Amino acid sequence: MSSSTDFLLALEGVTVSFDGFKAVNDLNLYIDKGELRVIIGPNGAGKTTVLDLICGRTMLSSGSIKFKDQEITGLKEHDIVKRGIGRKFQTPSIYEDLTVFENLEISFPRGRDVVGALFWNRTPEIIARVREIAETIFLADHLDRLAETLSHGQKQWLEIGMLLIQDPELLMLDEPVAGMSVSERIKTAELLNTLIRNRSVVVIEHDMKFVESIAHRVTVLHQGKVLAEGDMETIQANPKVKEVYLGH
Amino acid sequence: MSNSLFGKRSYDLIAFALLAVLILVVLPLTVDVFRLNLVGKYLTYSFVALGLVLCWGYTGILSLGQGVFFGLGGYCMAMFLKLEASSVANTKIQSTPGIPDFMDWNQITALPFFWQPFHSLIFTILAIILVPSILAFVLGFAMFKRRVGGVYFAIITQALSAVMTILIIGQQGYTGGVNGITDLRTLLGWDIRTDSAKVILYFVCCAVLLGSILLGRFVLTSKLGRILVAIRDKEDRVRFSGYDVANFKVFIFCLASTLAAVGGAMFTLQVGFMSPSFVGIVPSIEMVIFCAVGGRQSLVGAVAGALLINWGKTVFSESFPELWLFAMGGLFIAVVLAFPRGLAGLVTDQLLPRLRNGGSGRAPRISPAPAE
Numbered sequence: 001m002s003s004s005t006d007f008l009l010a011l012e013g014v015t016v017s018f019d020g021f022k023a024v025n026d027l028n029l030y031i032d033k034g035e036l037r038v039i040i041g042p043n044g045a046g047k048t049t050v051l052d053l054i055c056g057r058t059m060l061s062s063g064s065i066k067f068k069d070q071e072i073t074g075l076k077e078h079d080i081v082k083r084g085i086g087r088k089f090q091t092p093s094i095y096e097d098l099t100v101f102e103n104l105e106i107s108f109p110r111g112r113d114v115v116g117a118l119f120w121n122r123t124p125e126i127i128a129r130v131r132e133i134a135e136t137i138f139l140a141d142h143l144d145r146l147a148e149t150l151s152h153g154q155k156q157w158l159e160i161g162m163l164l165i166q167d168p169e170l171l172m173l174d175e176p177v178a179g180m181s182v183s184e185r186i187k188t189a190e191l192l193n194t195l196i197r198n199r200s201v202v203v204i205e206h207d208m209k210f211v212e213s214i215a216h217r218v219t220v221l222h223q224g225k226v227l228a229e230g231d232m233e234t235i236q237a238n239p240k241v242k243e244v245y246l247g248h
Numbered sequence: 249m250s251n252s253l254f255g256k257r258s259y260d261l262i263a264f265a266l267l268a269v270l271i272l273v274v275l276p277l278t279v280d281v282f283r284l285n286l287v288g289k290y291l292t293y294s295f296v297a298l299g300l301v302l303c304w305g306y307t308g309i310l311s312l313g314q315g316v317f318f319g320l321g322g323y324c325m326a327m328f329l330k331l332e333a334s335s336v337a338n339t340k341i342q343s344t345p346g347i348p349d350f351m352d353w354n355q356i357t358a359l360p361f362f363w364q365p366f367h368s369l370i371f372t373i374l375a376i377i378l379v380p381s382i383l384a385f386v387l388g389f390a391m392f393k394r395r396v397g398g399v400y401f402a403i404i405t406q407a408l409s410a411v412m413t414i415l416i417i418g419q420q421g422y423t424g425g426v427n428g429i430t431d432l433r434t435l436l437g438w439d440i441r442t443d444s445a446k447v448i449l450y451f452v453c454c455a456v457l458l459g460s461i462l463l464g465r466f467v468l469t470s471k472l473g474r475i476l477v478a479i480r481d482k483e484d485r486v487r488f489s490g491y492d493v494a495n496f497k498v499f500i501f502c503l504a505s506t507l508a509a510v511g512g513a514m515f516t517l518q519v520g521f522m523s524p525s526f527v528g529i530v531p532s533i534e535m536v537i538f539c540a541v542g543g544r545q546s547l548v549g550a551v552a553g554a555l556l557i558n559w560g561k562t563v564f565s566e567s568f569p570e571l572w573l574f575a576m577g578g579l580f581i582a583v584v585l586a587f588p589r590g591l592a593g594l595v596t597d598q599l600l601p602r603l604r605n606g607g608s609g610r611a612p613r614i615s616p617a618p619a620e
Contacts, residue, residue, distance in 0.1 A: 055488065057484075076492065077487035077488060078487050078490050078491055078492045081487070081488055081489070081490040082490050087488050089485075093484075093485045093488075094485070095474075095478040095482060096481055096482075097477050097480070097481050098477060105471065105474070106474060106475060106478055106486075106489055109490060111471060112492075113495065114499045117471045117472035118467065118470050118471075118472045119470070162489070166490070
């Protein structure tokens, strides 16, 4: 089944079953370099599971996942991260007992083994990079604050900053604007636009306005399968999509 | 806010200096050799508590088997000293002269192969460091790579300490059994039982301990220390920052175990014997209590906890021997409920801020912090 591709990310025949229930069923999904892909679908369609599969959190039952034409199935999470895949979680996932600076510093893609971390040297280059990122995520004045004292929106921004400094080639975002106020949403959309420059992005989102504003291509998942794929207009006009998702 | 971070770092250094003055100057000047030797013994437990700060307080790995590593270090040292004490001249009344007395009592007629290398002090010192770290590595690797953690890890380490006790007691001919390895006399011909030797060994122990605190501080203030906190906080997220969590856990568990073993070796030197009663479940849990009471996120606090509790144990059990265990259990529960960050947390979170706000009148109360 698996073939060589020019795609950045290629999922072919991916199936995962939990006790016989097929959360993802014979899924094919291809992401181009520089593409922004939005995945939508009703609850339980397998959207988050797809992200979990790509980043190594869930093992697939069969099929193949290739990143830059190399098989990444079976690799550990940190190896997949090192190959250039970053993931933002649905709830803000940051290190609350560390300061903003330390959160960003840990995400800097260097010194990731035990020895490298033990003899880590906070060079001017790293400090400058952390400050630059902090500036982008509106947290430049809060570098020494413990992350747990940040507001919900600031935590989301910090996590986005942690991904920025990690600089992945493929970025996966799970409902990045869920649970945000209108003003936070606007600022976050701005941030995400910075984040998605020069890289491929997969976004899961329910907010159709937000999807319309950013999407290049949309994939609709339903019961673990691709129901439809195409640009926003085609998708919105698709009667099957209307029936299972957009209609309600 | 950067003030508080700086403040916390300087508290650490002040606490370290206070501890150094206390154990290097105050105690040697004020207590007799017998008591000083007792303090030295307590300090050997604080090596274990230091290790627990690293792996439990910072990384969230609760090990209930640190007595095993303490014991391994202690036994390695004891084997060397025992061989030196069992020269042919010293043991000529035995049926096989030149082997440790307990082997002779168990009808063993030749020194077992694994005892042979302990004729060498260099090998012994290497063994004190390597044997526990290899065991910790094997155990840690097997468990952390499979992502076994939390309470399961605690239970397995506790089982390990039970297994080790049974093994030592059961293999009496090779280990000295329940009595342990006793009647240790000289280190390279230097009698370790005299008062002057005890004082010197006390200072050696203090120096190694202070060095270990600095080592722990180096680890905790490096980026690795922050990764450990991140692992305790959100282990899953750390993987997605690109770190192999298991390697970091294995590393810190090995370091904690090696520290415990060094403590065990210092124990044998100062107390003059080693027995399975320092290996089992009870001593392993006691060491966790020392750490919790002192403050599991403070290196100096953990040392203070070990000192204070053992000092309390000595004083208290002289008058009410049967009540001591209840008192210690009660203390542990009280600390966990009321002061989860232990004595150190009490000082840095409660006492010092109040002193600052409450004016200088109460300032002298800072000084007796580590151990009165």
